[in-house]
Amino acid sequence: MKERIERLKKLTYIPQNEIAWLFEQAELSVKQQEIIEENKRQQEVTVHQFRQAQKDIQQLSGDRKRYKQALEKIITNLNFAIQVAQNELEGATK
Template identity: 60%
Template sequence: MKERIEWLKGLTYIPQKEIAWLIEQAELAEKQRAIIEENKRQQEVTVHQFQQAQEEIQRLTKENEELILKVEAQEEEIRDLEFENSNLEDEIEELEDKVEALEGAAE
């Protein structure tokens, strides 16, 4: 192709057949340029989507870590409440025993 272009540059008269070839090459070059531009545009869109996905992953990771901490805190609170409940059940049992003892003594 390069040789043909150089040969054409040397001509003073360009035959119709060669003009048609030049037009065909120009059209092909324009199609290739359009394809390259579309590929660049799609690449930019893909990069932007990838960046958004990374940001979303970071946001979700942080949110997940916060939720894990909340769950752990709630689990600790539940353990504390269960322990407190166990102590209260023991106290209730002791009070019931005392009530029974007092009722027995009152009879």
């Protein structure tokens, strides 16, 4: 392709079929650039979504840890309440 372009640059008259070829190449170049730009845009969207998902995962992990700690406290308190109730029942039956 470069050789053909260099040959065309040297001509003072460019045949119609060569001009058509140049237009075709220019159109292809524009289409390729549009595809590249769309791919870049899609990549940016994907990167943004990935980063947002990372933030969401971190937040959910923190929430999970807090819920687990709260649940453990509830279980401890329930076990204590059960133990107190059992002790009261044993004292009442004696």
